[in-house]
Amino acid sequence: MSLRRILAMMRKEVIQIRRDRSSLLIILVMPLVQLFIFGYAVNLDIKHVPLCVYDQDSTQTSQDLLKRFQATDYFNIVRVADNYRDVVYDINQGVCTVAVVVPSRFSETLRSGGHAKVQALLDASDNNSASIGMGYAQAIVQNYSSAVQLRWLQRRGLMLGPPAVTFQPRTWFNENLKSSDDFVPGVVALVMAVIGAFLTSLTIAREWERGTMEQLISTPVGKLEIQIGKLVPYFVIGIADTAICAGAAVWWFEVPFRGSWIVMLGGSVLFLITVLSLGYFISVVGKSQLTASQIALLATFLPAFLLSGFIFPIDQMPLIVRWITRLLPARYYVSILRNVFLKGAPVEMMAGQLAALAVIALVVTALSTRTFHKRLQ
Amino acid sequence: MRLRRALARIGQMLRKEFIQTLRDPHTRLVLIIPPIIQMVIFGYAATLEVRHVPLAVLDLDHTQESRDLISRFSASQYFDLKEEASQPDQISRGIERGDFLMALRINSGFAQRLRNGQGAVVQVIVDASNSNTALVGLGYLNQIGARFAQDYEANRMERTAPQLASFLPQVQLEARPWFNENLNSQWFFVPGVIGNLMLIMVMTLTAFAVVREREIGTLEQIMVTPIRRWEFIAGKTVPFFLIGCFDTALLALIGSFWFGVPFRGHVTVLMLGAMTFLLSALGLGLLISTFSATQQQAMVVAFFFILPAVTLSGFGTPIASMPRFFQHLSYLNPLTYVILILRSVYLKGVGLEVLWPSILYLAAFSLLMLAVAVLRFRKSLD
Numbered sequence: 001m002s003l004r005r006i007l008a009m010m011r012k013e014v015i016q017i018r019r020d021r022s023s024l025l026i027i028l029v030m031p032l033v034q035l036f037i038f039g040y041a042v043n044l045d046i047k048h049v050p051l052c053v054y055d056q057d058s059t060q061t062s063q064d065l066l067k068r069f070q071a072t073d074y075f076n077i078v079r080v081a082d083n084y085r086d087v088v089y090d091i092n093q094g095v096c097t098v099a100v101v102v103p104s105r106f107s108e109t110l111r112s113g114g115h116a117k118v119q120a121l122l123d124a125s126d127n128n129s130a131s132i133g134m135g136y137a138q139a140i141v142q143n144y145s146s147a148v149q150l151r152w153l154q155r156r157g158l159m160l161g162p163p164a165v166t167f168q169p170r171t172w173f174n175e176n177l178k179s180s181d182d183f184v185p186g187v188v189a190l191v192m193a194v195i196g197a198f199l200t201s202l203t204i205a206r207e208w209e210r211g212t213m214e215q216l217i218s219t220p221v222g223k224l225e226i227q228i229g230k231l232v233p234y235f236v237i238g239i240a241d242t243a244i245c246a247g248a249a250v251w252w253f254e255v256p257f258r259g260s261w262i263v264m265l266g267g268s269v270l271f272l273i274t275v276l277s278l279g280y281f282i283s284v285v286g287k288s289q290l291t292a293s294q295i296a297l298l299a300t301f302l303p304a305f306l307l308s309g310f311i312f313p314i315d316q317m318p319l320i321v322r323w324i325t326r327l328l329p330a331r332y333y334v335s336i337l338r339n340v341f342l343k344g345a346p347v348e349m350m351a352g353q354l355a356a357l358a359v360i361a362l363v364v365t366a367l368s369t370r371t372f373h374k375r376l377q
Numbered sequence: 378m379r380l381r382r383a384l385a386r387i388g389q390m391l392r393k394e395f396i397q398t399l400r401d402p403h404t405r406l407v408l409i410i411p412p413i414i415q416m417v418i419f420g421y422a423a424t425l426e427v428r429h430v431p432l433a434v435l436d437l438d439h440t441q442e443s444r445d446l447i448s449r450f451s452a453s454q455y456f457d458l459k460e461e462a463s464q465p466d467q468i469s470r471g472i473e474r475g476d477f478l479m480a481l482r483i484n485s486g487f488a489q490r491l492r493n494g495q496g497a498v499v500q501v502i503v504d505a506s507n508s509n510t511a512l513v514g515l516g517y518l519n520q521i522g523a524r525f526a527q528d529y530e531a532n533r534m535e536r537t538a539p540q541l542a543s544f545l546p547q548v549q550l551e552a553r554p555w556f557n558e559n560l561n562s563q564w565f566f567v568p569g570v571i572g573n574l575m576l577i578m579v580m581t582l583t584a585f586a587v588v589r590e591r592e593i594g595t596l597e598q599i600m601v602t603p604i605r606r607w608e609f610i611a612g613k614t615v616p617f618f619l620i621g622c623f624d625t626a627l628l629a630l631i632g633s634f635w636f637g638v639p640f641r642g643h644v645t646v647l648m649l650g651a652m653t654f655l656l657s658a659l660g661l662g663l664l665i666s667t668f669s670a671t672q673q674q675a676m677v678v679a680f681f682f683i684l685p686a687v688t689l690s691g692f693g694t695p696i697a698s699m700p701r702f703f704q705h706l707s708y709l710n711p712l713t714y715v716i717l718i719l720r721s722v723y724l725k726g727v728g729l730e731v732l733w734p735s736i737l738y739l740a741a742f743s744l745l746m747l748a749v750a751v752l753r754f755r756k757s758l759d
Contacts, residue, residue, distance in 0.1 A: 020670075026678065034684055046695060047698050050697055113545060115546070115548075120550055123555060123725075124558070125557050127426070127565045134552050138550050138552070167498075167515075169503055172502060172504055198677070206671070209589075287401075290582070298411045306418065312425065313509075316429075318421050345473055345474075
């Protein structure tokens with residue numbers, strides 16, 4: 001191992017990166033673009049569900065009920081239908097997600113003290129929006145029903161107390177239930193996984209494909225020196241990206257930062273080492289850049305996007321998938337980031353996650369060093 | 378005559394391209410295995426359903442009523458009762474550790490207030506570090522609470538004024554979820570995954586294929602042959618179009634037979650949508666190749682496009698709840714339309730009468746992309 005040779009290798013890699021200005025720009029801007037899209041556009045707190053109403057009763061009572069739908073943020077009345085065919089057409093067309101149909105004789109039924117049924121048709125092809133929309137509709141109808149009951153009892157000189165049970169929720173760690181607060185830490189992991197592994201997954205394959213590997217082999221540079229020299233520049237880029245993301249998260253999106261910088265830095269370094277080594281390994285195994293890039297996609301983007309608990313909660317996945325996530329560095333990293341940003345849990349509580357990351361980093365680095373051989377096939 | 382010669386040249390180009398792509402056993406596998414793995418993992422992992430929320434309760438009242446309320450939670454499939462705590466700090470520490478996501482605290486006097494008709498308050502602590510789970514969980518909580526209150530009131534009225542109870546007016550909501558009656562999450566995500574994978578595969582493959590020639594220097598060799606530019610491009614893209622069709626069919630079969638997503642529409646509508654979309658992805662890939670000198674660059678540019686495209690497609694979150702500006706962006710995105718087509722054909726079973734605008738948009742988009750790519754390609758060679 002010679003520091004001079006490592007530095008020479010690094011210089012070569014840096015020149016290659018610098019020559020490609022546009023890529024470098026994209027690499028530094030991409031995290032911000034991602035952060036902005038996720039911070040602003042991705043909102044699982046579903047509001048403004050497009051609603052179609054069909055009032056077969058057309059009385060004061062039925063209009064009262066429909067006004068309650070109009071008054072909330074949760075629904076947007078996009079169409080007032082006057083026949084059933086239009087309702088069906090709108091749902092098929094995707095014009096509305098929910099349609100509320102008030103049956104004829106609605107007010108009459110209520111006046112005589114009966115049970116009136118209001119129909120809600122839902123486009124449940126998006127099951128999540130549908131079940132949330134259904135919940136909103138249910139709540140509105142239930143409130144209306146209580147109001148009707150109250151009036152009915154009052155007219156008979158009876159009093160009804162306040163609702164028997166109310167819940168007083170206190171939300172911890174993300175008090176206002178802001179989606180961006182819990183997405184933004186996840187985006188950091190996603191961007192780092194993609195950038196880290198994608199860039200390095202092509203570095204060795206590129207040398208083989210262009211034939212410059214032969215030149216490298218003829219120099220005295222050792223295989224460990226090649227690896228270090230190739231990975232360090234990308235490591236610096238990765239750390240810069242993390243810093244940009246974290247800065248934007250805290251100062252622009254006002255995501256709280258409650259944990260310690262040390263844990264964040266430690267986790268980021270370990271995670272970066274893992275994804276860079278993984279990319280390097282893929283590059284050695286994949287041989288051609290095409291193969292390498294497709295494997296990198298599978299090995300980094302997918303787990304970081306899907307299996308890290310970033311959007312989809314891990315504890316809702318089937319058992320086998322849950323076991324797979326235990327092998328993935330992204331899972332531990334996202335959990336560390338969530339803790340550092342939102343929970344601010346003490347360092348001891350993070351020790352397990354950090355240790356898991358360290359073990360994975362060690363294994364992957366060892367593996368990537370062992371598979372690369374400095375000789376022609 | 379000229380046309381025949383042109384076709385012959387394209388044929389040669391096609392042969393070269395197929396040989397080059399399928400020669401390497403690695404590449405052959407790469408074209409088939411990753412989409413399948415991604416499809417299966419996506420299908421299982423992508424769910425926003427919230428079930429079995431780990432829950433702790435602290436019952437300081439110890440009455441019939443408080444136990445009745447708790448039993449409603451333990452009986453529900455939405456909650457898993459993990460711990461019955463006896464000390465307040467047990468629940469706060471458990472939440473910090475992440476042992477459970479929600480905790481109920483029923484203070485003493487709960488039953489007393491209920492009986493007096495004063496209304497009782499139950500304190501709830503929610504771990505909101507995943508805001509979706511927290512929101513949905515709170516929804517379930519309120520549903521259970523409302524049901525409990527209703528039953529309690531009905532019970533009391535039954536006892537005090539039975540003649541009134543049977544005449545109490547009531548409004549009920551009768552919800553009928555169409556197209557996905559059991560609100561199955563896989564039915565929603567699987568068609569979307571097909572669209573995503575089509576985009577990622579075809580776009581990166583096309584971009585790489587062209588840039589590789591440039592990077593290795595074989596593009597110059599091709600350009601000294603009598604082949605014309607559009608013939609070159611046709612020869613380059615047709616193999617990936619066919620591979621894209623093959624993969625799409627494979628993914629569609631996995632969707633139907635492995636995940637059991639119903640297929641209610643017409644295969645021809647799906648094919649029309651898929652083919653116009655594949656052409657759009659091809660056009661985008663070609664366009665990227667004109668911007669890139671190296672494959673690494675192509676990869677970076679492709680992902681610069683893919684990540685926002687996936688987020689702004691209605692794949693995971695409804696477009697209707699995005700801010701206006703992002704809604705406009707979403708409606709420029711070809712992925713939005715193919716996901717719409719896939720979901721409509723699979724789940725809704727609607728046909729061209731509803732989907733023609735989407736297919737038309739995709740056709741126009743692909744033409745535009747291909748045209749721009751061909752024009753820019755000419756330039757980039759000079």
